Amino acid sequence: MDDLLRDLRVAACFLTRLPARWPQDAPADALARSMRLFPLAGAGIGAAAGLAWALALWLGAPPLVAALLALAGQALLTGALHEDGLADVADGFGAGRDRDRTLEIMRDSRIGSHGTLALVLSVGLRAAALAATFTPWAGVAALAASGAVSRATAPALLAWLPPARPDGLGAGVGRPPSEAVFTALGLALCFALLLLGLRHGLAALALAGLAAWALAGLARRRIGGQTGDVLGAAQQLAEVAVLCAAAAA
Numbered sequence: 001m002d003d004l005l006r007d008l009r010v011a012a013c014f015l016t017r018l019p020a021r022w023p024q025d026a027p028a029d030a031l032a033r034s035m036r037l038f039p040l041a042g043a044g045i046g047a048a049a050g051l052a053w054a055l056a057l058w059l060g061a062p063p064l065v066a067a068l069l070a071l072a073g074q075a076l077l078t079g080a081l082h083e084d085g086l087a088d089v090a091d092g093f094g095a096g097r098d099r100d101r102t103l104e105i106m107r108d109s110r111i112g113s114h115g116t117l118a119l120v121l122s123v124g125l126r127a128a129a130l131a132a133t134f135t136p137w138a139g140v141a142a143l144a145a146s147g148a149v150s151r152a153t154a155p156a157l158l159a160w161l162p163p164a165r166p167d168g169l170g171a172g173v174g175r176p177p178s179e180a181v182f183t184a185l186g187l188a189l190c191f192a193l194l195l196l197g198l199r200h201g202l203a204a205l206a207l208a209g210l211a212a213w214a215l216a217g218l219a220r221r222r223i224g225g226q227t228g229d230v231l232g233a234a235q236q237l238a239e240v241a242v243l244c245a246a247a248a249a
Contacts, residue, residue, distance in 0.1 A: 004037075006023045006025070006026060006030070007030075007033060007034040007036065007037050008034070008037050008040065008041065009022075009023055010022065010023060010026060010030050010031060010033075010034035011034045011035070011037045011038055011040070011041040012041055012044075014031060014034070015038065015041050015042065015045065015078060015151070016041070016045060016077055016078055016079075017076070017077060017079045018077070029174055031173050032155075032158070032173050032174045032175065032176040032177070032180065033176065033177065033180055034180075035154060035155035035158070035176045035180045035184055036155070036176075036179065036180035036181075036184050036187075037183075037184075037187075038151040038152060038154055038155065038184055039147075039149065039151050039152045039184050039187035039188045039191060040187060041151065042147035042149075042150060042151030042152075043144045043145070043147050043148040044144075044147070045074060045077055045078060045147045046074070046144040046145070046146055046147025046148065047140060047143065047144040047147070048073070048074070048077060049070045049071065049073050049074035049143045049147075050070065050139055050140030050141070050142075050144060051140065052066075052069055052070045052074075053066050053067060053069070053070035053130065053136065053139045053143065054136035054137075054139065054140055056069045056070065057136050057139075058136070063130075063132075063134070064127060064128070064131040066131070066139075067126070067127040067128075067130035067131045067139075068123075068127050070130065070139070070143065071123060071126055071127055071130075074143075081232060082150075082232040082233075082235040082236050082239075083119055083122065083232070083236065084229075084232060085228060085229040085231060085232015085233045085235070085236070086118050086119065086122060086229075086233040086236040086237075087111050087115030087116070087118055087119050088106045088107075088108075088115065088229040088232075088233075089106065089118075089215075089219075089229050089230055089232075089233040090114040090115045090117070090118035090233070091105050091106065091108070091111065091112040091114045091115040092105040092106035092223075092229070093114075093218065093222055094112075094114030094115075095112060095114060096222070099222065099223050099224060102222055102223055103164065103165060103223055103227075106223075106227065106229050122236050122240060125240050125243075125244065126239065126240055126243050128247075129240070129244045129246065129247040130142060130143065130243055130247070132247040133246060133247050138246070141195040141196060141246070142195075142196070142242070142243055142247070143243075144195055145191050145192050145195040145196050145204060145242055145246065146204075146238075146239045146242035146243050146246070147239070148187060148188050148191035148192070149188045149192050149204060149205060149208050149238060149239075149242050150208060150234075150236070150238035150239040150242060151184075151188075151235060152185050152187065153208070153212040153231070153234040153235055153238050154184075154231045154234070154235065155176045155180055155181045155184045156181055156185065157212065157216055157226050157230065157231055157234055158173060158174075158175055158226065158231070159175055159176055159178070159181045160216060161216055161219065161220060161225045161226040161230075162224070162226070163225050163226065163227070164219070164223040164224050164225035164226060164227050164230070165227065168227055168228055169227070169228030169231070188205070189205065192204050196246050200245055200246055200248065203248065204241065204242040204245035204246060206245075207241035207242070207244065207245050208238035208239075208241040208242050208245075209238075210241070211237035211238050211240070211241045212234045212237065212238050215230065215233060215234050215237055216230075216234070
């Protein structure tokens, strides 16, 4: 139980801006091991955004406005960690002519036209999909499920792809143990099916997996592996996929 609580605390420290302190007794591979609970932390992040969605609806906000407020609250909670990765990947893959130039652009903190467009599309698609869920509970469930499923992509990609460069988050975390990868995927499966039902849950898992797989293949070809930005972009694509699947009739 102590290891479980420590891993959850590490996951919360990394994925959110909550005032939680890094455990003093955490081992060197604490972040890689904690990834087994990334879907649990992601479900909590999504549920918090869902409460903002439900409250906005209760106060009379139109669904699209409520959806944008929920996504804004989620970005504040996470520090827009994954959105930053999506923008960097879009800029690098969109403007980089070769591997070295692509990685150089991805390191640049400035945002370009490709990154701006990627963020607009990500926020727009997520907000539109959330607004189409219609009811407060459906929106909470969709956000919690998308938070869980999308954060299972990080351990999977870390286990599948080598680091694209010797430094940075993608290399520093290390390869998570197989137990952490399969636990994360199992939790993602449970959250998707329990919160979205069989049909929508399976569709969400399939679309999220396809999005992460496509990005992983592109990253392998373009830069030779993964970086922290690639992990963030995969989370964003998977979250869009789950919300769109949840909103489907």
